[in-house]
Amino acid sequence: xxxVEMKQLIHCALCPNMCxxxxxxxxxxKNEATAPSFKARMMYLLKQGFAEADADVADIAYHCVGCEGxxxxxxxxxVELAAWVxxxxxxxVAADLAPEPVHRLVRNLRAHGNPFEQAGSIPxxxxxxxxxxPVEFVYYAGCVADRWQRKTVxxxxxxxxxxxxxxxxLSAGTCCGYAAMATGEKALARQLAERxxxxxxxxxxxxxxxxxxxxxxMFAVQYPLLGVNLGLEILHSTELFDRLLREGRLRxxxxxxxxxxxxxxxxxxxxxxxxxxxxxxxxVPGIDMVELRHNRKHARCxxxxxxxxxxNPALSRAIAQEKAAELEASGAPRAITSCPHCERNLExxxxxxxxxxxxxxxxxxx
Amino acid sequence: MAxxxxxxxxxxxxxxxxxxxxxxxxxxxxxxxxVDRLAVCRDSWPLAHAWFLKGEAxxxxxxxxxxxNVEEVAAVLKTAGRNGVPVxxxxxxxxxxxxxxxxxxxxxxxxxxxxxxxxxxxxxxxxAGAGTNGExxxxxxxxxxFTCGHIPQSGRCSTVxxxxxxxxxxxxxxxxxxxxxxxxxxxxxxxxxxxxxxxNFPRATGPRIEQLLFGxxxxxxxxxxxxxxxxxYPEKRVYRSFALPVMxxxxxxxxxxxxRGVRPAVVRLYDDLETGRHFxxxxxxEGRCLLVFLMEGDPRVVEAENAVCASECLGAGGxxxxxxxxxxxxxxxxxxxxxxxxLRRGAMVDTIEISGPxxxxxxxxxxxxxxxxxxxxxxxxxAHCSHAYPEGACLYITFCGFPPGExxxxxxxxxxxxxxxxxxxxxxxxxxxxxxxxxxxxxxSELGSGMAVLARIKEALDPQGIMNPGKLGMEGCPWPK
Numbered sequence: 001x002x003x004v005e006m007k008q009l010i011h012c013a014l015c016p017n018m019c020x021x022x023x024x025x026x027x028x029x030k031n032e033a034t035a036p037s038f039k040a041r042m043m044y045l046l047k048q049g050f051a052e053a054d055a056d057v058a059d060i061a062y063h064c065v066g067c068e069g070x071x072x073x074x075x076x077x078x079v080e081l082a083a084w085v086x087x088x089x090x091x092x093v094a095a096d097l098a099p100e101p102v103h104r105l106v107r108n109l110r111a112h113g114n115p116f117e118q119a120g121s122i123p124x125x126x127x128x129x130x131x132x133x134p135v136e137f138v139y140y141a142g143c144v145a146d147r148w149q150r151k152t153v154x155x156x157x158x159x160x161x162x163x164x165x166x167x168x169x170l171s172a173g174t175c176c177g178y179a180a181m182a183t184g185e186k187a188l189a190r191q192l193a194e195r196x197x198x199x200x201x202x203x204x205x206x207x208x209x210x211x212x213x214x215x216x217x218m219f220a221v222q223y224p225l226l227g228v229n230l231g232l233e234i235l236h237s238t239e240l241f242d243r244l245l246r247e248g249r250l251r252x253x254x255x256x257x258x259x260x261x262x263x264x265x266x267x268x269x270x271x272x273x274x275x276x277x278x279x280x281x282x283x284v285p286g287i288d289m290v291e292l293r294h295n296r297k298h299a300r301c302x303x304x305x306x307x308x309x310x311x312n313p314a315l316s317r318a319i320a321q322e323k324a325a326e327l328e329a330s331g332a333p334r335a336i337t338s339c340p341h342c343e344r345n346l347e348x349x350x351x352x353x354x355x356x357x358x359x360x361x362x363x364x365x366x
Numbered sequence: 367m368a369x370x371x372x373x374x375x376x377x378x379x380x381x382x383x384x385x386x387x388x389x390x391x392x393x394x395x396x397x398x399x400x401v402d403r404l405a406v407c408r409d410s411w412p413l414a415h416a417w418f419l420k421g422e423a424x425x426x427x428x429x430x431x432x433x434x435n436v437e438e439v440a441a442v443l444k445t446a447g448r449n450g451v452p453v454x455x456x457x458x459x460x461x462x463x464x465x466x467x468x469x470x471x472x473x474x475x476x477x478x479x480x481x482x483x484x485x486x487x488x489x490x491x492x493x494a495g496a497g498t499n500g501e502x503x504x505x506x507x508x509x510x511x512f513t514c515g516h517i518p519q520s521g522r523c524s525t526v527x528x529x530x531x532x533x534x535x536x537x538x539x540x541x542x543x544x545x546x547x548x549x550x551x552x553x554x555x556x557x558x559x560x561x562x563x564x565x566n567f568p569r570a571t572g573p574r575i576e577q578l579l580f581g582x583x584x585x586x587x588x589x590x591x592x593x594x595x596x597x598x599y600p601e602k603r604v605y606r607s608f609a610l611p612v613m614x615x616x617x618x619x620x621x622x623x624x625x626r627g628v629r630p631a632v633v634r635l636y637d638d639l640e641t642g643r644h645f646x647x648x649x650x651x652e653g654r655c656l657l658v659f660l661m662e663g664d665p666r667v668v669e670a671e672n673a674v675c676a677s678e679c680l681g682a683g684g685x686x687x688x689x690x691x692x693x694x695x696x697x698x699x700x701x702x703x704x705x706x707x708x709l710r711r712g713a714m715v716d717t718i719e720i721s722g723p724x725x726x727x728x729x730x731x732x733x734x735x736x737x738x739x740x741x742x743x744x745x746x747x748x749a750h751c752s753h754a755y756p757e758g759a760c761l762y763i764t765f766c767g768f769p770p771g772e773x774x775x776x777x778x779x780x781x782x783x784x785x786x787x788x789x790x791x792x793x794x795x796x797x798x799x800x801x802x803x804x805x806x807x808x809x810x811s812e813l814g815s816g817m818a819v820l821a822r823i824k825e826a827l828d829p830q831g832i833m834n835p836g837k838l839g840m841e842g843c844p845w846p847k
Binding site for chain 2 (some may be wrong): 007010022035041045054059077156294
């Protein structure tokens with residue numbers, strides 16, 4: 001850790017935890033050891049040699065969804081707790097102290113190229129090349145959507161098709177590397193990134209569209225840090241929908257409906273792309289868009305960040321329950337988001353259905 | 367003082383005792399894990415921060431227990447009493463005087479008792495678990511159209527129980543009062559396991575036993591739930607600020623405003639140093655003392671308050687600085703970033719709040735800040751009047767210095783300078799941070815013969831001496847006279 005980061009680490013460690021009320025993990029666990037500032041204290045003690053790591057210390061490192069809710073309240077702009085936790089996890093992995101679910105996830109990544117047990121049924125990086133050429137972009141849904149949200153993948157393509165887009169589908173059997181990165185397997189993340197990047201480059205497309213904010217963040221932010229260059233424009237599917245609606249390329253039916261917006265943490269807080277989803281909803285005829293009281297940069301995580309649904313399902317579900325209750329309290333019959341992790345994690349947790357914006361658009365296609 | 371590595375090896379509870387505690391709350395809510403014990407081995411006392419940076423701490427608890435209801439709290443206290451082990455109630459560790467630092471034993475983490483229930487529009491009350499986070503409470507109230515009015519700087523990182531323990535105060539206290547004015551009823555457990563629940567309205571039914579718990583800092587029992595006053599969310603808010611020529615003029619203006627029956631929610635007067643530090647771009651206030659007001663509530667009442675504040679301040683030679691400084695204060699009032707920055711650089715920085723009646727407050731300001739500046743190594747000792755009432759006010763002093771010798775020695779000298787001066791002039795040693803460890807040495811001087819009465823109450827309620835030992839000037843203080 002660089003000297004400047006050590007200074008920032010101390011700032012976080014000595015803060016009275018002014019962000020704690022909005023940490024979804026602490027809200028669910030109610031254990032001081034999961035508080036944001038305690039994580040900084042623990043990292044400080046480890047780095048200074050005042051404490052030794054063991055399995056319990058490693059367990060704390062995996063009690064973070066990486067939502068950066070803490071950052072939205074932090075007075076120190078250079079404090080990057082979520083990024084430091086990733087580094088901490090790398091050290092725990094290197095010391096063979098990571099919890100068993102992480103080992104299982106990593107075994108799957110090595111065996112199947114993605115984090116899920118049965119996902120080997122999806123071949124790695126299959127290309128579906130359209131008959132008409134040239135393609136306008138490559139669509140990569142992401143391994144979470146491919147495994148858990150097949151319907152969202154299908155309706156996303158239905159919307160693209162309705163707009164007459166020519167694109168190539170890259171099956172997401174190969175993870176973008178996020179699952180490895182989030183759990184501390186940085187070297188494996190680089191391998192997966194290189195593998196996927198080679199396939200993406202081979203398409204010759206000038207644009208890559210994904211419906212997964214975590215994939216987007218990997219492509220746009222982490223790949224360059226890992227030394228992997230994609231060399232093409234990256235767009236979230238919601239941004240593409242926004243573009244298509246602005247250009248009048250989607251014809252939608254009108255129907256009155258109230259929906260509540262759920263901002264995905266990565267697309268929102270990390271990438272600051274709050275508007276595309278709202279722009280899309282504003283252009284769907286008859287939609288009454290309800291905002292949560294705490295939205296945009298103060299929106300709460302669904303509990304699926306940092307692969308928590310696989311690393312610690314009980315914690316992930318507890319966080320999801322609080323989020324679902326918040327969405328239900330809005331009074332809207334359905335919630336709309338733009339992230340397969342959120343959709344997966346909130347599915348069936350509360351009484352309110354949570355859909356990707358692509359589902360809504362597909363329902364309204366004329 | 368011990369290193370954290372040494373404390374990790376400190377004797378653990380016997381398996382039998384751990385099983386007994388598990389019998390009280392369930393096995394998933396008792397932990398002897400080192401990381402869990404380490405995590406509650408902190409509050410926000412700057413001296414403890416300095417120790418932490420060296421990998422040291424005073425002590426470490428043997429276990430952490432998370433109760434979920436009042437019966438579980440009672441069961442834990444009875445178990446602790448039978449086994450003669452200390453119990454320290456713990457909220458969110460925002461205290462700044464070492465009050466929640468366990469010197470061993472059980473930390474009773476109250477965070478699972480955070481239910482907000484019964485927002486009552488008729489009685490204007492809310493009942494909340496002692497572990498309820500302040501920001502979460504205020505958010506829930508705001509969503510329902512109310513405010514509690516208790517919004518301390520630590521609101522985001524403190525609990526209802528943590529407010530009651532030291533007699534805390536929010537920044538809007540001139541209108542809404544200190545926590546003892548806001549809480550109308552309590553549920554609590556005394557050290558031998560007796561549960562009390564008080565009624566929540568004015569009455570004349572003998573002494574209010576629960577009042578013993580205000581300011582008791584976990585030494586006399588555990589607050590498990592509180593019923594607090596709430597108010598309809600303010601219909602109107604008015605921000606005003608005035609730059610007064612000197613502190614005395616500002617203090618006198620506040621005193622005159624309050625005696626006219628006006629109760630702005632926020633009244634804060636910064637000395638010239640703090641005016642420069644907090645409002646560096648405010649040219650009208652350069653070299654002056656900025657007085658800010660936030661008035662809220664019924665529009666007609668607020669307008670009347672506004673007129674009185676303006677006339678008194680202008681009459682005292684104040685320059686009208688408008689709404690901007692109040693907006694700036696609202697934007698920055700939760701910024702506590704200064705302390706970690708200076709502590710990291712080896713400086714000692716802390717805040718000391720004292721209070722006094724109006725007839726001594728001006729002199730208190732002059733002499734306390736001067737006395738602290740006289741301590742070798744001090745760079746700055748500045749102050750603002752942070753809370754004001756018809757009978758007196760709180761002075762909130764911030765100091766920063768580079769200790770010429772051992773940090774603890776310098777720190778103690780600074781506290782001694784402030785405490786001794788305040789007592790000599792007729793002020794109090796604290797307004798809302800409480801006693802903890804930092805002020806333990808001075809409580810007897812403050813209470814006089816009351817200290818012996820307090821000791822007898824403690825002995826009667828807690829004969830085993832299990833509740834938060836070593837705090838509130840009682841036996842076992844690690845920072846003795």
